[in-house]
Every structure is written in C-alpha cells, then in structure tokens.
Amino acid sequence: MLKIEYYLDVLKPHQPSSDIMARALMELKGVREVSVNVDELDQKTASLHIKVSGIDIEIEIIREKLEELNCALHSIDEVKMIRIDTPPT
Numbered sequence: 676m677l678k679i680e681y682y683l684d685v686l687k688p689h690q691p692s693s694d695i696m697a698r699a700l701m702e703l704k705g706v707r708e709v710s711v712n713v714d715e716l717d718q719k720t721a722s723l724h725i726k727v728s729g730i731d732i733e734i735e736i737i738r739e740k741l742e743e744l745n746c747a748l749h750s751i752d753e754v755k756m757i758r759i760d761t762p763p764t
Contacts, residue, residue, distance in 0.1 A: 680728040681737065682753035684714075687721050687746040696744055703736055705729040724752075730759070 687696065697709045706729040715722040727737055738748050 676759045677731055678728070678757040678759055679730070679732050680726060680753075680755040681732070681734060681751060682755075683723075683725045683727065683737070684749040684752055685723045685725050685741060685746050686749055687723060687741075687744065688719060689721065691744055693721070693723065696741075696746065699740055699744060700725075700727055700737065703729075703732065703740060705732040722749075 687693075691699075693711045693713065697711050700706060700709045706727060708726070708728045710726040712724045713721055714724050734751065741748055
C-alpha cells in the first residue's frame with residue numbers, strides 16, 4: 676500500500692464552491708484528506724492549489740472528478756509517496 680499526496684494547480688469557475696469541490700474529492704476511493712487554497716481570483720474563475728492525500732489514490736480518478744466539476748487540472752506540482760508496510764500475518 677502507498678500513502679500518496681498530490682499537490683495540484685487547478686482552475687475552476689466560481690461554481691461549484693471550493694467546499695463542494697473538496698467534498699466531492701473526499702468521496703473518491705482512498706482519499707483521506709483534501710485541502711484547498713485559493714491562489715488567485717478573477718471575475719469568472721479561481722486558481723486553486725489543492726492537496727489530495729490518501730491510500731492508493733489514482734490521479735486519473737481525481738482528474739475525472741475535477742472535469743465533472745468543470746475544473747481544469749493545470750499541473751501536478753508535487754507527488755509524495757510513502758510505502759506503508761503491513762505487518763506479516
């Protein structure tokens with residue numbers, strides 16, 4: 676198993692709100708934590724820095740959910756993976 680953290684640069688329209696987007700990402704398989712920070716705001720869009728972390732999460736699933744919410748994944752700025760060794764049975 677892997678604990679994975681993705682740091683994403685995302686462009687989104689004003690709707691849905693950041694909290695609704697965070698809740699939608701929390702529903703994805705394996706996601707344990709979502710953090711959303713607004714980097715820049717203009718009349719029609721918001722530029723966000725999003726951290727998504729969890730166990731064995733997949734970036735494609737995250738990308739698909741963002742697209743469903745009319746958000747664009749600009750870049751994956753950082754990926755952190757930690758192997759979680761399970762004790763022998």
